[in-house]
Amino acid sequence: MSETAVVRAMFAAFLAHDRATAERLLDEDFVFTSPQDDHIGKAAFLARCFPTADRFAVYEVLRLLPDGEGGVFAFYEYELTTGARYRNVEFITVRGALIVETQVFFGGSARSGPEYRGVAS
Numbered sequence: 001m002s003e004t005a006v007v008r009a010m011f012a013a014f015l016a017h018d019r020a021t022a023e024r025l026l027d028e029d030f031v032f033t034s035p036q037d038d039h040i041g042k043a044a045f046l047a048r049c050f051p052t053a054d055r056f057a058v059y060e061v062l063r064l065l066p067d068g069e070g071g072v073f074a075f076y077e078y079e080l081t082t083g084a085r086y087r088n089v090e091f092i093t094v095r096g097a098l099i100v101e102t103q104v105f106f107g108g109s110a111r112s113g114p115e116y117r118g119v120a121s
Contacts, residue, residue: 003094027098034104085110
C-alpha cells in the first residue's frame with residue numbers, strides 16, 4: 001500500500017468512526033502533535049482526538065503530496081456542524097504501511113466555493 005493510500009485509509013477511518021481500522025493503521029509508537037497536543041501517543045490520540053469526527057459536516061482532502069521519503073503532506077478543508085469552515089495541513093510519516101507520526105498545522109478560516117478549492121490528487 002502506498003503512503004498516500006495509507007493516509008487516505010486513515011482519513012476514511014476517522015470520518016467513519018472506525019477505530020479498529022485506525023488502530024491497525026497506527027504504529028504502536030505513533031506520535032501526534034498539533035497546536036493543542038504536544039507529542040501525544042497512540043492511546044491518547046485515540047481517546048482524545050479520534051472521537052471528534054462527529055463535529056464535521058464536510059471534510060474534503062484537497063491535496064496529498066508524498067515527499068518521496070515516506071512523508072505525505074495532506075491539505076484539507078472542512079466545515080464544522082456550526083457552519084464555520086477551515087483549512088489545515090498535516091505532515092504524516094508512514095513506514096511499512098503504518099503511520100508513525102502526524103504533525104498538524106492549523107490554518108485559518110476558508111472561503112467557500114469551487115474557486116478556492118484545490119485539485120485532489
